[in-house]
Amino acid sequence: xxxxGKKNKAMGKLRAMSALRDGFSSGWYGISGLRADLIAGLSxxxxxxxxxxALAIASxxxxxxxxxxxxxxxxxxxxxxxxxxxxxxxxxxxxxxxxPISATYGMAGLATAGLMAGIILVVFAFCHLGRLIExxxxxxxxxxxxxxxxxxxxxxxxxxxxLGIEQSHSHFIEKISTIVAAIGHADxxxxxxxxxxxxxxxxxxxxxxxxxGYLPAIIVGSLLSIWLTSHGHSLxxxxxxxxxxxxxxxxxxxxxxxxEIGFPWQLPGPDGHVFKLNLxxxxxxxxxxxxxxxxxxxxxxxxxxILDRATSSRHHSNGELLGQGIANIITPFFGGxxxxxxxxxxxxxxxxxxxxxxxxxxxxxxILLSVLAIAPMFSVIPMxxxxxxxxxxxxNMSEARQGLELLRRATVSDKLIFVSCxxxxxxxxxVIAIGIGCVLAATLLMRDMARFTQVREISTSRHYSQAPxxxxxxxxxxxxxxxxAAAERVLREILELSESNSNLIIYADGITVFDxxxxxxxHRFMAECTNNRQIKIILTDLQPQVQRSIIDAGIMNSGxxxxxxxxxxxxxxxxxxxQIQC
Numbered sequence: 001x002x003x004x005g006k007k008n009k010a011m012g013k014l015r016a017m018s019a020l021r022d023g024f025s026s027g028w029y030g031i032s033g034l035r036a037d038l039i040a041g042l043s044x045x046x047x048x049x050x051x052x053x054a055l056a057i058a059s060x061x062x063x064x065x066x067x068x069x070x071x072x073x074x075x076x077x078x079x080x081x082x083x084x085x086x087x088x089x090x091x092x093x094x095x096x097x098x099x100p101i102s103a104t105y106g107m108a109g110l111a112t113a114g115l116m117a118g119i120i121l122v123v124f125a126f127c128h129l130g131r132l133i134e135x136x137x138x139x140x141x142x143x144x145x146x147x148x149x150x151x152x153x154x155x156x157x158x159x160x161x162x163l164g165i166e167q168s169h170s171h172f173i174e175k176i177s178t179i180v181a182a183i184g185h186a187d188x189x190x191x192x193x194x195x196x197x198x199x200x201x202x203x204x205x206x207x208x209x210x211x212x213g214y215l216p217a218i219i220v221g222s223l224l225s226i227w228l229t230s231h232g233h234s235l236x237x238x239x240x241x242x243x244x245x246x247x248x249x250x251x252x253x254x255x256x257x258x259x260e261i262g263f264p265w266q267l268p269g270p271d272g273h274v275f276k277l278n279l280x281x282x283x284x285x286x287x288x289x290x291x292x293x294x295x296x297x298x299x300x301x302x303x304x305x306i307l308d309r310a311t312s313s314r315h316h317s318n319g320e321l322l323g324q325g326i327a328n329i330i331t332p333f334f335g336g337x338x339x340x341x342x343x344x345x346x347x348x349x350x351x352x353x354x355x356x357x358x359x360x361x362x363x364x365x366x367i368l369l370s371v372l373a374i375a376p377m378f379s380v381i382p383m384x385x386x387x388x389x390x391x392x393x394x395x396n397m398s399e400a401r402q403g404l405e406l407l408r409r410a411t412v413s414d415k416l417i418f419v420s421c422x423x424x425x426x427x428x429x430x431v432i433a434i435g436i437g438c439v440l441a442a443t444l445l446m447r448d449m450a451r452f453t454q455v456r457e458i459s460t461s462r463h464y465s466q467a468p469x470x471x472x473x474x475x476x477x478x479x480x481x482x483x484x485a486a487a488e489r490v491l492r493e494i495l496e497l498s499e500s501n502s503n504l505i506i507y508a509d510g511i512t513v514f515d516x517x518x519x520x521x522x523h524r525f526m527a528e529c530t531n532n533r534q535i536k537i538i539l540t541d542l543q544p545q546v547q548r549s550i551i552d553a554g555i556m557n558s559g560x561x562x563x564x565x566x567x568x569x570x571x572x573x574x575x576x577x578x579q580i581q582c
Contacts, residue, residue: 033355040352041362044087044345048074049367050218051345051393053238053254053378054386055090056337058155060102061110062242063378065337066090067371068259071364073339076327078360082130082319083304085311087345087360088327092393093299094292094338096151096425101288108275109285111264111332114339116282116289117296118328121321124297130317136298139410139417140437142403146418147425147433149398152390154179159387162190162236172427189233190384197221197388214389221385238386239379253379256372264332292328292338294434300324300341310350344396413444446485453480455493464507464568473575474502479510482546484517491525501534503578505571509541519553526560536561536578540571 048070056066070089077088102110124130154175158165163182197217204213225235239252246255269275304315320341327339349359406418417440424433458464459475469475476494480486498504529535542550542564556562565571 034358036353036355037359038362040349040354040359042366043352044349044359044363045366045370046215047348048087048089048342048345048363049370050214050381050386050389051342052090052367053381054390054393055092055095057238057383057386058092058095058152058390059090059098059110059337061098061107061337062244062254063238064244064254064371065107065335067254067367068334069331069336069339071368071371072259072334072336073327073331074364074367075361076330077323077339077341078357078364079323080319080326081300081323081341081357082316082321083300083307083323083341083346084313084315084357085307085346085350085354085359086300086303086315086320086341086357087349087363088300088324088339088341089345090337091299091340091342092152092390092397093145093148093295094340095155096148097288097292097295098337099155101285104270105281105285106268106270106273106275107335107337108265108267108269109281110337111267111335112275112277112281113285113289113292114328114337115264115332116285117292117338118325118330118332120290120293121297121325121328123325124293125318125322125325128318129297130301130319130321136438137414137417137441139406139414140421140434140441141298141302142399142406143418143421143437144425144433146398146400146403147422149394150422150426152394152397156387156390156394158182159236159383160191160194160391162187162384189228189235190382193221193224193228193235193382193384194388194391196224197385198392201389201392214392217389217392218381218385221388222381225382225385226380236383237379238381238383241383254371254375256375258368258372259334259336261333262335267335291434296324296328296338296340297321299343303341303343303346306343307346307350310347344393413448417441417444446483449481449483450486450489453478453482453486453490455479455490455497457497458507465572467572469505469572470576472501472503473505474498475505475507477507477510481513482511482518482522483513483515484521487518487521491521495525495528495533498533498535503536503538503575504529505538505540505568505575507541507568507571508539508546509543511543511546514546514549516553519549519555522550522553522555523558526555526558526562530560530562534561537563538571538574539564540566540568 049067052066052070053063054066056063056069059066074088077086081088098110101113105112157163157179161183163179163185164187165178165182197220200220201213201217204216225237228235238254242254243250243252244255245251246257265275265277267275275281300320301317304317304320307313308315324340331337331339345363349363352359403418407415410418417437420440421433421437424436455476455478457474458477459469464477465475474497476497478490482490494504494506526537529537537560539550539562547564550556550564556564563574565574
């Protein structure tokens with residue numbers, strides 16, 4: 001019976017993880033709901049098609065791999081995920097991580113890293129780490145998000161200006177040096193196409209049309225490119241840069257075929273070489289896979305939280321991690337790059353009137369239909385337009401307004417964290433930025449907590465004592481967290497505040513934390529009071545968890561002159577009784 005109960009409980013949790021089920025359980029779905037999801041799916045697909053291609057190109061792989069990710073990953077995350085309105089696919093935040101992997105290991109290494117990240121996400125889900133987002137401080141997330149936006153924008157300069165740079169550098173200084181050296185070779189026509197694309201994306205009336213300006217901008221940029229080409233000018237396009245081989249025929253652009261199943265490590269390797277899957281490769285890819293998993297979980301959970309606020313719904317955090325994990329496990333077998341929930345596409349899904357996760361499924365199916373029906377048309381899209389779209393995406397994700405607001409109003413510590421994360425992301429990489437940012441945030445938080453932990457004398461305070469204490473007694477109050485960074489200082493201050501041979505009542509209802517460092521410091525404090533100063537200590541009004549920590553640390557069984565009591569009245573009575581006994 002117990003085993004069966006545990007099994008049913010586990011199955012119940014897994015069933016609760018399906019946002020698709022939640023979409024139907026809220027009431028009768030009906031034809032109207034189906035129609036709404038179809039319209040929303042089509043609207044989001046029109047946004048996702050150019051973005052998926054652009055983000056794949058920015059990640060260093062052909063555009064069809066981005067479309068494969070939106071098709072397969074979008075369906076899997078919708079079916080197994082825990083957020084009803086999330087749309088999953090390639091995102092701009094991943095570009096900074098994926099580009100170095102593809103440059104070193106090719107598409108095979110990138111897909112393998114995505115598979116490993118999916119497995120890690122599933123582990124996160126079953127370890128109930130769905131509330132992970134709450135432990136990333138806002139200055140850290142805002143800092144590396146702004147840094148990612150800068151890096152993405154920097155990566156587009158080559159195609160925006162038509163510089164013709166073939167070799168990509170991994171270091172920030174080298175990138176800047178290469179761009180500066182090539183700036184004299186800028187192509188005026190590429191600049192014209194990119195500027196027109198960006199302007200259309202910006203001025204497109206978002207309030208009047210459900211579809212944002214990405215698709216119209218791509219269409220206008222492509223028409224301009226076709227017109228310039230017809231007048232004898234040459235522009236770099238998806239068709240001129242990317243090619244494929246299908247049934248012995250070499251084509252240009254994107255193959256008009258559905259995603260094909262195969263092992264991720266058998267995809268194209270770096271520079272045409274074969275990728276070798278072995279323990280050494282797994283060891284090298286593991287840090288990147290872990291970072292992809294952490295960033296993917298953070299972005300998907302943040303997206304789910306924002307959608308909950310907008311729709312008055314409720315997501316399953318661990319279910320969302322499970323869905324993203326399954327999506328990233330399956331997608332590499334269909335030639336896809338890592339995916340996560342995309343806030344812009346998810347917000348568009350809600351704005352278009354989606355009713356359930358079927359809208360995300362329809363969005364993926366519409367992308368698949370477009371690949372099968374109009375893939376040859378994608379080859380005429382100029383690379384300058386794709387770079388222009390990514391420039392707009394980078395600006396939208398930079399959260400510049402929030403960053404400036406933080407710099408204007410936040411504390412010095414938060415400003416330091418924000419600037420450090422932004423600078424480290426741009427100068428080095430996001431792994432270093434997140435790690436150092438979180439450590440810096442935790443260190444500064446502990447410093448502030450230690451600073452706010454205070455001790456003061458309340459012997460003569462009428463708020464705590466209506467009658468004077470007996471001769472030879474003092475009353476002190478501790479407020480704040482007693483942990484390794486504060487306990488030693490606070491207990492030393494107590495010894496300094498205590499008069500010679502004066503017993504102490506310590507009013508401790510303000511102690512919120514008592515860790516192992518505090519226990520060690522308290523042992524030394526009591527040894528000093530008992531053995532050298534002959535001081536009696538009464539602790540009163542301890543919070544239950546703090547009292548349990550003191551008892552578990554063995555302080556009460558160490559022969560010290562220490563007593564714990566429930567209330568301040570009881571503590572005073574004990575002090576009077578001891579005074580009478582003396």
